[in-house]
Amino acid sequence: MNGPVLQSSSSVLRPASRLSSIGVSEILKITGLAAELKRQGRDVIVLGTGEPDFDTPEHVKDAAKRAMDAGATKYTALDGTPELKEAIRAKFKRDNGLDFAQDEITVSAGAKQILFNAMMATLEPGDEVIIPTPFWVTYADIVLIMGGRPVLVACREDNCFRLTAEDLARTITPRTRWVILNSPSNPSGATYSEADYRPVLDVLVEHPHVWLMVDDIYEHIVYDDFRFVTPATLEPSIRHRILTVNGVSKAYAMTGWRIGYAGGPATLIRAMAIVQSQSTSCPSSISQAAAIAALNGPADIVRERCQSFQTRRDLVVTALNRIEGISCRVPKGAFYTFAGCAGLIGRITEDGERIQSDTDFAKYLLRSAGVAVVPGTAFGLAPYFRISYATSASELEEACQRIATATSRLS
Incomplete structure (x- = not known):
């Protein structure tokens, strides 16, 4: 035995x-x-x-069904079909007044992968990423996975949990690579108006080595006549170092479809595509067809x-x-x-x-x-x-x- x-x-x-x-x-x-x-x-x-x-809107689900019936079930372009990138370009122009070229747009399997790709493509060990707290926990963990150092900055309740220019200026060092801002915010629901963003952006103008990642995933879920704005619109002088992240999960109830997207400088977008090519490759072809319908469809x-x-x-x-x-x-x-x-x-x-x-x-x-x-x-x-x-x-x-x-x- x-x-x-x-x-x-x-x-x-x-x-x-x-x-x-x-x-x-x-x-x-x-x-x-x-x-x-x-x-x-x-x-x-x-x-x-x-x-x-x-539930996901019916016209979005119908678009996915049509795509399947038409045989759109193969690999697509690495970081988004041309059709979806056109829908995203139109969305940025319509909603944010931003003009992006196709090579300045990337699409991934959810906004979380956008963040992951960006950090993988840019962070060296010891690089610092400034994250205002309270914050979505994934931000810091992605930085840690890449060997970076999350620098957490507590935001006071009496300032509606928003980052102040003074706190940002004190926190920036020669090792700072990114600042992450999320408006409206998970978990606090905090929002940045143009007046709130302006002093923060003024600090970033003075620090050309620092890039800004803006998570706008809750853009369309705002209340009390709040007017949403995004930093790339407000400060064109630093747009070449801003990545504007968004997706269809929250506004269109499409969490399971896993489509996130971003607009940013072509050099960064190309680097992120290299990362994606060795991880997930293209996002789901069916989900991309559905996202086109969501972005181009009625806003009611x-x-x-x-x-x-x-x-x-x-x-x-x-x-x-x-x-x-x-x-x-x-x-x-x-x-x-x-x-x-x-x-x-x-x-x-x-x-x-x-x-x-x-x-x-x-x-x-x-x-x-x-x-x-x-x-x-x-x-x-x-x-x-x-x-x-x-x-x-x-x-x-x-x-x-x-x-x-x-x-x-x-x-």
Whole structure:
């Protein structure tokens, strides 16, 4: 009889050192835990996912069906079909007053891949990337994977979680390669008007070695007559070092179609194409056909859905501000609230446990109230918690009531 097979140390997986400082995002962890509780029969309301609850518009799905019927199921041009690039060029001109040539446009499998390609194409070990907090966690992790150093700059609530020119100027060093700005913001819903952007752009004008990456993915989800603007429009003198990132996921409820795009200088776009050629190659041909229909199609449905998001925003903000110990600013865009819970730190649960952080509070809500939220710590700023209100009004009302009840039981 054969004896047991001994596993040699050389056969044990040795993860690359670049993974030592990153992990699965807190958002996915919380969503996974909530899903597991649901499988166990618990009644859980998940407010952690940044995904519209609306379906992809019918005319977009019809375009995908037509593409399949026409046999458009082969490889396409590496970083986007000419037809999709034309639709993107028209969108930038129509919505932002920006003229891009075809070789200044790139298309990837989601906006996240755009960010990844750009960082892979430009960062050397030790290069610094300035990221205002609170921030979408992927920004920093991508920088770390590339051997760069995320430089996190805390943005004060009394400035609506926006980066100030003074903080930016203090943070720039000779190693700074990029600044990342996201408006409207995930997770805070913060927005930059022309007046907000101007002093920040003035600083960048004075530092020609620093490039600007602008994440405009929530461009069309804005409220209260806020007028969206993007830096490449406002400061043409530095447009040759701006990458303007966008996609169809949020505005058109196309998260699963995985199409992101960007406009920027041709030299950068070519370098990003090299990266993409050795990773995913072209985006899905069917998804590209659908994205053309989304970008060229009617805008009415986007405006209607934005109005629905605004109604839900008002519901959640009003409910949270009625809860003693919680305060919530009114976000001007995206579909998140970023509420402060400093007034609850130090309180005691029914089980005698002390709430010592926003992470403790989020765990308490999941365990005690069956509501999944994401702690602000995950986004680099505490003590806050993020709620995604991209779900039904009835679920939001129930969730807010549960949060209020659970909070009232703290002593």
